Amino acid sequence: MFTGIISAVGKITAIQKRSGDCRLTIETGKLPLEDVVLGDSIAVNGVCLTVIELGRQFFCADVSNESLSKTTLAIAQVGSSVNLELALTLATRLGGHLVSGHVDGLATIIEKKTEGRSIRFKFKVPDNLAKYIAEKGSICINGISLTVNSVDGVFFSVNIVPHTLKETTLGQNDAGSKVNIEVDLLARYMERLMKGEAAAKPCEQVTMALLQQSGFTA
DSSP: OBOSOOOEEEEEEEEEEETTEEEEEEEOTTOOOTTOOTTOEEEETTEEEEEEEEOSSEEEEEEOHHHHHHSGGGGOOTTOEEEEEEOOOTTSOOOSOOBOSOOOEEEEEEEEEEETTEEEEEEEOOHHHHTTOOTTOEEEETTEEEEOOEEETTEEEEEEOHHHHHHSSGGGOOTTOEEEEEEOHHHHHHHHHHTGGGGGSTTOOOOHHHHHHTTSOO
16 A cells, blocks of 8 residues: 655666566665565555565566556656655555555546646546546545546546655656556445445446445435
């Protein structure tokens, strides 16, 4: 688990293709590695990866085909900057929100404009993710815990303050760029819960009829 508070910006220094998946070597910058051991989790642009090799200022991790199919790591290149966060501990300040590191899909930056000292980003998400995004709710973008400012169908916007722009890679992304999206954990579990006993049936969608049948609406 993570908090969405980025600890450092790192850099991909090597990509090894391996039978449909790949192995990344990541230079960690100012990320503190003193307490990291093999098998620990590190979020890379919001993707939870397992440390399989560790140096003084780098680590290596394998990225599965599933992760490549759902995240921007599939289009990452040597030299790409990435947001890094160590897994949280019981002593960690929960400054963002609970983030699993399991990316739900990709969003596209539609607009990027200056508002005062902040930058407002407008994103478009796939139809299947739009229902999980709520105004003033939490969302994780490239590993960054953010508050949703507004929602309009498959579009939503966030404001990025100067500190976040400085300490993450988001300011490097322009309109047309793809970003990793993880919706709020509570939204995902609530949808499953609302299905009630129907959750045991494959491919059952949440409908008004299903909500009424399960006692969630009159």
